[in-house]
Amino acid sequence: MAVSERGPRERMVFSAAQLIRRDGVAATGMREVAAHAEAPRGSLQHYFPGGKEQLVNEAVGWAGRYAGDRVARFLAALPQPTPGGLFAEMVRQWTDEYESAGFGGGCPVAAATVDRAGSAESTRAAASAAFDRWTGAVARALSDMGVPAERAEPLATLMISSLEGAILLARAERDVRALTTVSRELGPLLDAAVSSTDFGQVAEG
Amino acid sequence: MAVSERGPRERMVFSAAQLIRRDGVAATGMREVAAHAEAPRGSLQHYFPGGKEQLVNEAVGWAGRYAGDRVARFLAALPQPTPGGLFAEMVRQWTDEYESAGFGGGCPVAAATVDRAGSAESTRAAASAAFDRWTGAVARALSDMGVPAERAEPLATLMISSLEGAILLARAERDVRALTTVSRELGPLLDAAVSSTDFGQVAEG
DNA sequence: CCCTGCCTATGACCGTCGTCATAGTAGCGG
DNA sequence: CCGCTACTATGACGACGGTCATAGGCAGGG
Numbered sequence: 418m419a420v421s422e423r424g425p426r427e428r429m430v431f432s433a434a435q436l437i438r439r440d441g442v443a444a445t446g447m448r449e450v451a452a453h454a455e456a457p458r459g460s461l462q463h464y465f466p467g468g469k470e471q472l473v474n475e476a477v478g479w480a481g482r483y484a485g486d487r488v489a490r491f492l493a494a495l496p497q498p499t500p501g502g503l504f505a506e507m508v509r510q511w512t513d514e515y516e517s518a519g520f521g522g523g524c525p526v527a528a529a530t531v532d533r534a535g536s537a538e539s540t541r542a543a544a545s546a547a548f549d550r551w552t553g554a555v556a557r558a559l560s561d562m563g564v565p566a567e568r569a570e571p572l573a574t575l576m577i578s579s580l581e582g583a584i585l586l587a588r589a590e591r592d593v594r595a596l597t598t599v600s601r602e603l604g605p606l607l608d609a610a611v612s613s614t615d616f617g618q619v620a621e622g
Numbered sequence: 623m624a625v626s627e628r629g630p631r632e633r634m635v636f637s638a639a640q641l642i643r644r645d646g647v648a649a650t651g652m653r654e655v656a657a658h659a660e661a662p663r664g665s666l667q668h669y670f671p672g673g674k675e676q677l678v679n680e681a682v683g684w685a686g687r688y689a690g691d692r693v694a695r696f697l698a699a700l701p702q703p704t705p706g707g708l709f710a711e712m713v714r715q716w717t718d719e720y721e722s723a724g725f726g727g728g729c730p731v732a733a734a735t736v737d738r739a740g741s742a743e744s745t746r747a748a749a750s751a752a753f754d755r756w757t758g759a760v761a762r763a764l765s766d767m768g769v770p771a772e773r774a775e776p777l778a779t780l781m782i783s784s785l786e787g788a789i790l791l792a793r794a795e796r797d798v799r800a801l802t803t804v805s806r807e808l809g810p811l812l813d814a815a816v817s818s819t820d821f822g823q824v825a826e827g
Numbered sequence: 828c829c830c831t832g833c834c835t836a837t838g839a840c841c842g843t844c845g846t847c848a849t850a851g852t853a854g855c856g857g
Numbered sequence: 858c859c860g861c862t863a864c865t866a867t868g869a870c871g872a873c874g875g876t877c878a879t880a881g882g883c884a885g886g887g
Contacts, residue, residue: 441737443648459865532646544794582783588739589749664835
């Protein structure tokens with residue numbers, strides 16, 4: 418995992434996101450972040466004068482941007498874009514990781530929400546913004562596929578909720594079962610929302 | 623909130639669950655649990671010689687039992703039980719709490735998973751067991767409503783995943799929107815799974 | 828009265844954590 | 858060489874946190 422390239426500041430934000438998604442916010446130390454980023458400890462107070470809260474907030478923001486941007490890439494990878502296909506790709510990112518690298522990490526935004534929603538208002542807001550960005554990207558993708566405007570955002574919320582929950586179950590059970598289940602169960606529902614006059618089932622195996 | 627009645631041991635487990643679901647596992651201290659339970663600090667090492675890990679595991683187990691038992695109560699409250707109706711009730715428990723008491727707490731099992739899945743194997747196992755118990759209760763309820771046996775568990779997993787994810791979104795956004803959305807979007811899909819005479823879209827894996 | 832369990836009471840230990848204070852280095856325009 | 862800015866280096870501080878050690882109360886039975 419080449420942490421090189423890009424400035425130390427960016428590396429620290431990235432490392433923070435990685436550690437948070439693995440251990441949670443509270444269990445992730447500042448010194449640990451610096452070490453993981455191969456950045457000098459002294460740079461912490463220089464780049465993040467707002468302390469841990471600022472670092473966590475930026476990590477959450479980074480994760481939101483990453484998730485949002487990823488949607489466009491999923492779309493580009495699909496030969497024939499359908500809502501169910503997009504969801505399957507989103508889920509597959511996680512099953513792939515879990516099967517190849519183990520169940521070590523979850524979603525950093527979820528971790529920030531669980532650990533800080535009640536104690537750090539700015540972090541809660543950052544998590545909200547991250548989810549919004551992600552939801553917006555998915556909703557826009559759904560619209561582009563022909564999902565009626567008023568159905569796009571609710572379905573995007575459903576997709577992200579199911580995915581987040583399935584990630585939790587998968588980590589707890591050390592089994593991708595929940596992830597594959599939500600993908601399979603939700604696929605037809607999502608595809609049925611495209612407002613073409615006739616067809617319903619474009620799902621893939 | 624009468625913490626009295628029941629022994630101090632049980633009170634501490636209950637308090638642990640409450641604090642964990644609010645602040646996360648790492649941010650919840652043992653001394654804090656004892657104080658919240660109005661139990662003597664000295665009792666901690668007496669009742670939980672396994673330390674914090676044991677206490678957390680028991681809190682998670684309690685939450686799993688609570689969630690599972692709750693399903694039966696939801697069923698009893700429904701005049702005409704349907705899968706969508708059950709899900710709506712499960713969701714409503716959370717919207718009610720959030721609207722009346724604020725967005726202070728999430729699911730303790732989710733918190734334990736996020737904070738400990740990678741660091742405490744026994745806690746991860748406890749979370750897995752809690753989710754299994756909950757999923758099992760829901761799946762059984764679905765079966766009783768006429769959902770085909772092979773569809774009951776996948777749908778239960780979908781329900782719980784969506785609910786857990788929506789809880790996360792709701793806490794982050796301080797808005798029950800995600801919860802009401804998943805309830806509304808998933809309701810028809812769930813109701814369609816009851817095996818009345820011959821409906822068509824039963825995709826079996 | 829004492830012994831024996833259960834339970835409770837505290838103080839101490841040791842580690843970690845976030846943060847701060849202070850000082851150092853590197854590059855650069857002048 | 859100077860001064861200035863950007864960045865790094867490190868030790869210390871104060872606050873907890875989990876756990877342990879040790880001792881106190883307090884039934885009930887002998």
